[in-house]
Amino acid sequence: MSIQLNVNGQDETIDSATDTPLLYVLRNDLRLNGAKFGCGLGQCGACTVIADDQPIFSCVTPIMMLEGRKIRTLESLGTEEHPGPLQQAFIDEQAAQCGYCIPGMMMRAQALLERNPKATEAEIRVALEPNLCRCGTHMRIIRAVLRAVDAMAGA
Amino acid sequence: MDELREPRAITRRQLLAGTGAFIVSFSLLGMARGQETPPAAVMPAPAPASPSALPGDLNIDPMLDSWIAIDADNQVTVFTGKAELGQGVKTAILQCAAEELKIDPLTIKLITADTVLSPNEGYTAGSMSMSMSGTAVRNAAAQVRELLIAKAATQLKADPTTLTAQGGQIVGGPQSLTYGALVTGETLHVNAQPTSKLTPTADFTVMGTSLPRVDIPGIVTGAVTYVQDLRPDGMLHGRVVRPPSYTATLADADTASIEKMPGVVKVIRDGSYLAVIAQQEWQAIVAMRTLARSAKWKEQASLPDEAHLPEALKALAVEDGTVADSNTTPTGVVQTFDASYTRPYQMHGSIGPSCALGQLGSDGVTTIYTHTQGVYPDHAAIAQMLGVDQTKVHCIHMQGSGCYGHNQADDAAADAALMARAVPGKPVRVQFMREQEHAWEPYGPGMVTHFTGGVDANGKIAQWDYELWSNSHNSRPGPPGALLSARYLATPFPQDPQVFSITPTGSGDRNSDPLGYSLPQKHVIWHFIKDQPLRQSALRSLGAFFNLFSMESSVDEMARLAGVDPVDFRLTQAADPRGAEVIRRAASSFDWAGWTPVPGRGRGFAFARYENHASYLAIAVEIAVNTDTGTVRLVRANAAIDSGEIVNPNGIRNQTEGGILQSMSWTLYEAVTFDRTRITSIDWQTYPILRFGGVPDSIEVDIVPQPGQPFLGAGEAAQGPTSAAIANAIRDAIGVRLYDLPLTADKVKAALLSVPAVD
Amino acid sequence: MSPEAMQKDAHLTGNSGRSPAVGGPRRTRKRRWSLLIIVVVVALGAVAYFALVYKPAIAPLPEGQVPTFGVALVAKGSSLASIGDCASCHTTATGAPLAGGLPVPTPFGTIYSSNITPDRETGIGTWTEAAFARALQEGVNAAGHYLYPAFPFDHFTHVTADDAIALYAYLMTRDPVKFTPPANQLGFPYNIRTIMAGWDLLFLKKGVIAADPNQNAEWNRGRYLVEGLGHCGSCHTPRNSLGAEDTGDEYAGGPVIDGWYVYAINDTSPAPFKWDADGLAGYLRTGFSAQHGASFGPMAQVTARLGEASDADVHAMGVYVASLMARSNAPAPPPLPAQPILTSGDSLAPPMVVDVSAGRGATIYAAVCSSCHESGRLPPFGGIDFHDSTAVHADDPQNIIDMVLFGLPAGEGRTFATMPGFAGTLSQDDMVALLTYLRTTFAPGKPAWSSAASLVASTMSGATPVKLYSEDGVQRGPSPVNPPGANP
Structure with a gap:
């Protein structure tokens, strides 16, 4: 059975069971590395992507729920050659250790900043609550998102 | 496949002999087919003549070309046996090499832990990457630089003290020679010296600076970074079904009906070891869940009482050893303090559960991409588990989620080997589930x-x-019983007893x-x-x-x-x-x-x-x-x-x-x-x-x-x-x-x- | 006059010049006379009223004379403070513990909780034991000001003198915090504290409730705690137009608090299986029952704190509350299933297969919900079997809407139930389809939720604000941070 998904602006035809969680389709069928498998339970946020304007756990979201939605992954924010403002902020703050949680953090932050471009540090901390980091990069992640707030305001 | 990290279709010795240029595109399948007998580099490293004579890990591999290679096109390649664990070691080692070689760190190719290509530096652990590998690379780089200067002096008929290394060239007045032009054949195949002409701190231009981590731009843009990101053509997805508890044994499992499930390629039952291999990842997960529910286990209560863990631990058999003793009795004590402290078992808790990619080639070599901390000990253990010669297992390090020690990286590598054996020629990516990572990792002990x-x-x-x-x-591999799945096979490898040893570093x-x-x-x-x-x-x-x-x-x-x-x-x-x-x-x-x-x-x-x-x-x-x-x-x-x-x-x-x-x-x-x-x-x-x-x-x-x-x-x-x-x-x-x-x-x-x- | 000053002086000055009684437009002479007579009568009445209800200030504790208390008394007070759940109203999400400032919305305006730390300037540091007991038992503070029943002295009046002392001992040994909460925002006449004396005359039934000789000691202890310090009726009993609990309708539930529907905890409890005393006690102590599910919304604050209270007291509360529901027709819950193998694969169920003709709701349930909720892993860490779910059996679907959209956020550093929210996944139509499926499948005898579509809309648009609490009772940001707009 095939399903139509719109991912990063591209229409994709996916031949997978309709209850397949989006995460596996993104990573395997569409070869997008941004969203990560962390728990498969919606507990850690490593798989976070944006559907329309909402951050979702792609590991517990079956693709059948996403027809007609605009899905965005980390790859939509920019490229290594032309990083987007949030990506550049994470580079500038060196906000990664192992980096495995970072794409999920960034997508949740991106959804926050689209909704609230002037997010404060307190708001950023609250917004990122669902996402776990084990390396202890939290201070840098917060700083990077704040830096992106400034960068986007100046842009 | 552009996703597979670095070219490896040539052996290190070929590279060192100057016969091979790096090949940019590389396919795991191609490599597996074309794999030659792995070279001497996979054999245990020669024992150093004098254990502390050389700086850092030059002791375990004293040849300069084990650490640094320069090809005719002036490409510098640095080899380290250490692995990037998210600690930024790649960047730091590049800085050491670049500083002493006087080149731009971003032009260097870095080969990290790989049982064919890299020096055998054991584990990436104990905060020793910089003191051991960083020191080795830095000294090797300084010695290579001085070798090149000496060689250039001969060729240019110049006084070596008038020559300087800069930007990949040895320069003396109007004359210059590129490093590539100076390196031929076995130029760098020489023993390291005990002392090096190191660049003084005051002259640093690369070391001592906060060079941005070389891997972060890829991490934040979704580049292939982790083992989890590998997906060569034809790749299958593997999942294990673990016992529900440490001492459980498999009584029954309905493997036949699982084999009929959509996409399922293979169900492995070997003693109490169960695994499924499927075409698509979701199919593998569904098959794993279904198999887990059908499996019947014999379990026994073998764990201590968590509510009284300290007492339980102290009640276990012990062997006493003296860590330190001044051989004096306390004198002049006027007030004393006396206390007991306790700590529970605690987890590594990697955000990404362990993962590995394995493939058994037609030459009988199992190639494994793994985020282990120790490719060499891991390949030795896996070879023993598989009952093959060590040369038949090639472990290549690739980043995983942060491990913070010995998590289940090695176990995933072993599972990848077992599953690869079941589907010869096919790459299999094994991914542990969150619950498996939590329940089965080796904890920091109580x-x-x-x-x-x-x-x-x-x-x-x-x-x-x-x-x-x-x-x-410590229950790391070497021994095959250190690998989780090896203990549950029909012919099991029991875990070796722990080794009690008191060392200056301590454990x-x-x-x-x-x-x-x-x-x-x-x-x-x-x-x-x-x-x-x-x-x-x-x-x-x-x-x-x-x-x-x-x-x-x-x-x-x-x-x-x-x-x-x-x-x-x-x-x-x-x-x-x-x-x-x-x-x-x-x-x-x-x-x-x-x-x-x-x-x-x-x-x-x-x-x-x-x-x-x-x-x-x-x-x-x-x-x-x-x-x-x-x-x-x-x-x-x-x-x-x-x-x-x-x-x-x-x-x-x-x-x-x-x-x-x-x-x-x-x-x-x-x-x-x-x-x-x-x-x-x-x-x-x-x-x-x-x-x-x-x-x-x-x-x-x-x-x-x-x-x-x-x-x-x-x-x-x-x-x-x-x-x-x-x-x-x-x-x-x-x-x-x-x-x-x-x-x-x-x-x-x-x-x-x-x-x-x-x- | 500043609101603070109005509030402070209300009991002395009575109606101020802003009162419409004297501030109207110019009128005829005759009417002026009759007005004057009315004013005089009202004024005399007011004077009499104020004289009657006047409460003196109680002399403050002299500086430096900090009372000391024994360890056992403070520990007793701590347990009682947990049962009274003082912290939930007297602490804000970002403020110091017990320092007050939490806005409590009422139909009459917003009341801010007071600082009950022992700070002498801004808290209760100058309060004597007698002043503290009067506040609990009569709803009058140390200065002699009438308190609003947002502070549930209509319940606390039942607290014994001994327990009041223990609470006093506990609060007076917390860290003093200098913090002045915002002034209340109440319109006339509710900003006149003294009118509360009238409210008290009507609704305050002072004193300790006599033990019921027909019930055992544990039941009586439970009633004492539930009716008194526990003030369960403050949320679980509907209120009349004057904001007092509706006698005759005790524990009938009903109002929505912080975006969460309050269940009846009397014989009309919507729980599909009857609660028993042990089950309730366990739920109150741990925040979950394997057979009824986890606590959520503001109740998570209550259960978080009851976990710190005396086991015996919480069990007594369970005994009493179970007796309130004794005549419920619900059957006893079936025995718990054996725990499945949790660590062999993952903890989730294989996907549920549904026929394509089963409808959107069934399909969503199978694809989105069933992997956890059909896994057999029991609450708190597994999804509840919806046959057991009170939320699915309640007359009002607000709570199941909140749970599906926002989930149960994780607390900090404690093992507790969590659930991911699906606000970003499900459209309004999906939500209604899912709710309909849940209701018809798991609560087959119950009437359809006619309000489902409008409640889904108002919740997803943010018109019904929903406060989220993790199971440690801490308010958390929803995920997403703001409720989503209408999904396509």
């Missing part, structure tokens, strides 16, 4: 310590008696010798626990975390007995001026002297030199206690670290900040739970860790410059001192000492209610 100490009339420590009950904190006893202080008397005993009731191995800093929690909590109490400020108490008894310096700097950064008590707030201090020979770190913290609920929040932390010569200050800072936060999570929140049969901490609900709600307001890390000093590493220095500093701050805030990790809100609240209010 520990009990006991301290008796005393101060004399001068307010100095006069007595130091310390005992610890602990496992080895379970790490940092238990109180060398940080000048003491008139000390006596330290390790009651080595032989049995391993829960799977245990190396978790970042090993025993140092809990030994330092116990010791530095005790030092705080002795300062109290002496009536001396805890910073002054440590400062006046610090054994080493570098130790004293980090103590002073941390106190100053915190403004220890200017701090005024606030209700509900407390401050704490701790200090250690990691492993007694690596980085010095002191930390001051401020915490807030909610005296209604007992909740503790770390408000701020100010650390000072001396990790020797600084290669990348931002990297040191990043590692230290991370160590502080991770240690805080261990200290305040974490304990593996279990019933008498099964592990019950199987996800983030049942094993909670730090979230943003618990993140402090600020962390400051002050780095002590040490020009010209050896690298000391930075990865684990913060773990122990942070835990004690937090405990000391809680003691300061509530007037009660807590001894049993984790220091949860419930325990703090109970402590608050156990004494008359202090305000």
Whole structure:
């Protein structure tokens, strides 16, 4: 059975069971590395992507729920050659250790900043609550998102 | 496949002999077909003539071309046997090489741990990557540079002292020669010398700078970075079905109906080992779930009583060893302090469960991409498990989610090998599930310590008696029984007994010798626990975390007995001026002297030199206690670290900040739970860790410059001192000492209610 | 006059010049006379009223004379404070514990909780034991000001003198915090504290409730705690137009608090299986029952704190509340299933297969919900079997809407139930389809939720604000941070 998904602006035809969680389709069928498998339970946020304007756990979201939605992954924010403002902020703050949680953090932050471009540090901390980091990069992640707030305001 | 990291279709010896240029595109399938007999490089490294004659790991592989290769096109390749674990070691090693070779670090190709291509540097562990590999690469690079200068001097007929290396060329006046032009054949195939002409710190242009991590742009844009990101054509997806508990054996499983499920390629049943291989990842997961539900196991209650873990641990058979003994009796003791401390089993808790990619080639070589900390020991163990020669297993390191020690990376590699064997020629990516990672990883073991100490009339420590009950904190491969699945095969490889050994670096006893202080008397005993009731191995800093929690909590109490400020108490008894310096700097950064008590707030201090020979770190913290609920929040932390010569200050800072936060999570929140049969901490609900709600307001890390000093590493220095500093701050805030990790809100609240209010 | 001053002086000055009684437009002479007579009568009445209800200030504790208390008394007070759940109203999400400032919305305006830390300037540091007891038992503070029943002294009046002392001992030994909460925002006449004396005359039934000799000691202890300090009726009993609990309709539930529907805890409890005393006690202590599910919304604050209270007292509360539901027709819950193998694969169920003709709701349930909720892993860490779910059996679907959209956020550093929210996944139509499926499948005898579509719309648009609490009772940001707009 095939399903139509719109991912990063591209229409994709996916031949997978309709209850397949989006995460596996993104990573395997569409070869997008941004969203990560962390728990498969919606507990850690490593798989976070944006559907329309909402951050979702792609590991517990079956693709059948996403027809007609605009899905965005980390790859939509920019490229290594032309990083987007949030990506550049994470580079500038060196906000990664192992980096495995970072794409999920960034997508949740991106959804926050689209909704609230002037997010404060307190708001950023609250917004990122669902996402776990084990390396202890939290201070840098917060700083990077704040830096992106400034960068986007100046842009 | 552009996703597979670096070209490897040539052997290292071919490369070194100058016969091969790097081939940019590389396919795992192609490689497997074309794989030649692996070269001598996979054989155990030759024993060094004199173990300490050469700098760092040049001792285990003294040939310069084992570390640095330069091809005719001037491409410099650096080899390290260490692995990028998210600690930034790739960037730091590039800086070492670039500084001494006088080239742009971003032009260097770096080959990390690989059993065909890299030197055998054992494990990437113990904060030793910079002191061992960084030192080796730096010295090798300096010696290569001098070799090139000498060769250029001959070719140019110039005085070598007039020649300089810059930008990949040896330059002398108007003349210059590229490195590539100078390297032919075996130019670099020479033994390293004991001393090198190292660039002085004052002349650094690359080392000592915060060169941005080379891998972060890829991480934040979705480049292929992790084993999990590999997906060669035709790749299959593997999932294991573990027993429900350590000692369970498989009674029955309906493999036949699982094999008929959509996409399922193979179901493996080998003794109590069960696995499924499927075309699509979701199909593999569905098959795994279904198989798990159909499987019948015989289980037995074999776990200790979690509610009385310290007693259970102390009741196990032990072998005693003396870690330190001044052979003196305490004199002049006027006040004593006596306490027992306990620690539960704690998890590595990688955010990404372990993963590996394996493929059995037609030449009989199993190639495994793994995020193990030790490709060489892992390939030896896997070869034994498979019953093949070591040359038939090729392990290549690729990043995974942060591991913080021996997690299940090696186990995933072993599963990839077993599954690859079941579908010859096909690449199989094995991904553990969250519950499997939580339930089966080898934990940092539960520990009990006991301290008796005393101060004399001068307010100095006069007595130091310390005992610890602990496992080895090590069950890594080599032996095949270290691999989880190997134990459950029809012909199982039982786990080897732990090895009890007391070494200067220490393991379970790490940092238990109180060398940080000048003491008139000390006596330290390790009651080595032989049995391993829960799977245990190396978790970042090993025993140092809990030994330092116990010791530095005790030092705080002795300062109290002496009536001396805890910073002054440590400062006046610090054994080493570098130790004293980090103590002073941390106190100053915190403004220890200017701090005024606030209700509900407390401050704490701790200090250690990691492993007694690596980085010095002191930390001051401020915490807030909610005296209604007992909740503790770390408000701020100010650390000072001396990790020797600084290669990348931002990297040191990043590692230290991370160590502080991770240690805080261990200290305040974490304990593996279990019933008498099964592990019950199987996800983030049942094993909670730090979230943003618990993140402090600020962390400051002050780095002590040490020009010209050896690298000391930075990865684990913060773990122990942070835990004690937090405990000391809680003691300061509530007037009660807590001894049993984790220091949860419930325990703090109970402590608050156990004494008359202090305000 | 500043609101603070109005509030402070209300009991002395009575109606101020802003009162419409004297501030109207110019009128005829005759009417002026009659007005004057009315004013005089009202004024005399007011004087008499104020004289009658005047409460003197109680002399403050002299500076430096901090009372001391024994460890056992403070510990007793701590347990009682947990049962009274003082912290939930007297602490804000970002403020110091017990320092007050939490806005409590009422139909009459917003009341801010007071600082009950022992700070002498801004808290209760100058309050004597007698002043504290009067506040609990009569709803009058140390200065002699009438308190609003947002502070549930209509329940606390039942607290014994001994227990009041223990609470006093506990609060006076917490950390003093200098913090002045915002002034109440109440319109006339509710900003006149003294009118509360009239409210008290009507609704305050002072004193300790006599023990019922027909019930055992534990039941009586439970009633004492539930009716008194526990003030369960403050949320679980509907209120009349004057904001007092509706006698005759005790524990009938009904109002929505912080975006969460309050269940009846009397014989009309919507729980599909009857609660028993042990089950309730366990739920109150741990925040979950394997047979009924986890606590959520503001109830998570209550259960978080009851976990710190005396086991015996919480059990007594369970005994009493179970007796309130004794005549419920619900059957006893079936025995718990054996725990499945949790660690062999993952903890989730294989996907549920549904026929394509089963409808959107069934398909969503199978694809989105069933992996956890059909896994057999029991609450708190597994999804509840919806046959057991009170939320699915309640007359009002607000709670199941909130749970599906926002989930159960994780607490900090404690093992507790969590659930991911699906606000970003499900459209309004999906939500209604899912709710309909859940209701018809798992609560087959129950009437359809006619309000489902409008409640889904108002919740997803943010018109019904929903406060989220983790199971440690801490308010958390929803995920996403703001409720989503209408999904396509």
